[in-house]
Amino acid sequence: MAIKLGIVGGGVMGEALLSRLIAQQLYRPEDVLVSEPQAHQRDLLARKYGVQVTSRNRAVAAVSDILLLAIKPQVFEAVAIELAEDNGERPDKELLPVVVSILAGVSLSKLEAAFGRQPVIRAMPNTPATVGAGITAIAPGKTVSKSQKEQAIAIFQAVGEVVEVSESLMDAVTGLSGSGPAYVAILIEALADGGVAAGLPRAIASQLALSTVLGTAQLLQQSELHPAQLKDRVTSPGGTTIAGIAELERAGFRSALIEAVLAAKERSRQLGQG
Structure with a gap:
């Protein structure tokens, strides 16, 4: 055979x-x-x-x-x-x-x-x-x-x-792209929950959240913009987006994602030693 x-x-x-x-x-x-x-x-x-x-x-x-x-x-x-x-x-x-x-x-x-x-x-x-x-x-x-x-x-x-x-970088890969889909799923769920809290029907909020994340990823990939550049293009002085970003910064959103990748990397390393 x-x-x-x-x-x-x-x-x-x-x-x-x-x-x-x-x-x-x-x-x-x-x-x-x-x-x-x-x-x-x-x-x-x-x-x-x-x-x-x-x-x-x-x-x-x-x-x-x-x-x-x-x-x-x-x-x-x-x-x-x-x-x-x-x-x-x-x-x-x-x-x-x-x-x-x-x-x-x-x-x-x-x-x-x-x-x-x-x-x-x-x-x-x-x-x-x-x-x-x-x-x-x-x-x-x-x-x-x-x-x-x-x-x-x-x-x-x-x-x-x-x-x-x-x-030497494989544990870091595991922490970022291997575990990353779970982080993105939480992000989409949280965005939808925010939409519901703001008064949107659940189905519409979920559709908006999912399409926003998917579309943003495609835009970044096709345009080759740095994420910071895209953020700046969406953020107008005194506008809605900067108000939202300020809340994300106060809540430690950015550092929470960084720590999630590092924690998953460490767990991958531990699994390899077990």
Whole structure:
């Protein structure tokens, strides 16, 4: 059985990547094997995407060219034992798969220790990847070839943008873009609540809040304006916007977001040591 892509973990992020890769025809369904412990999720993946599925992680490691780890960090050590190159099931030891990990906090050194001679790449996508609007940071290990890195980049470009960073910055990436969608969701919810407090119907307030955040992000991206420049363009002397900004500053809005990123970065570091 020739499998080009093996995915260990068919949960939210694993399925998000799978769905986009199949939809964009980067991989044919018959070239993908997914291991997933939940029987109902295996059935769903097989039925929805036409891929092969198994409950055995070792079966994936034995046949794949690329091994994508999409499991929870807490189960990494147990799963890694099954997946390591010395499991005795791979017919050609010279054709070891590159391991691409999206596990928060699991360092390259830990991955390399677990997988021996296999090249490893650490990656951190975020949840907007589920709709093809994510951003992924990757940090290749020391034995990764140019072509292997390009393969990994192609996988994550299927769900959004890709940036390459040094390994030392991956916890910071986790704190910002990995956890960031939750911060933005709170921002949108709070804006909508503010609209309701000001008298707007909930549905209208939610629509206004969501479209405002989405539109602002698109404007900044397309115009390449610095956020401070856009803020200044919206803020007129003695107007409504500066009154609102003054309240945000009094409440510590800016520093709260900075501290949230730093706290999430620290938690990612702790998970990697656990």
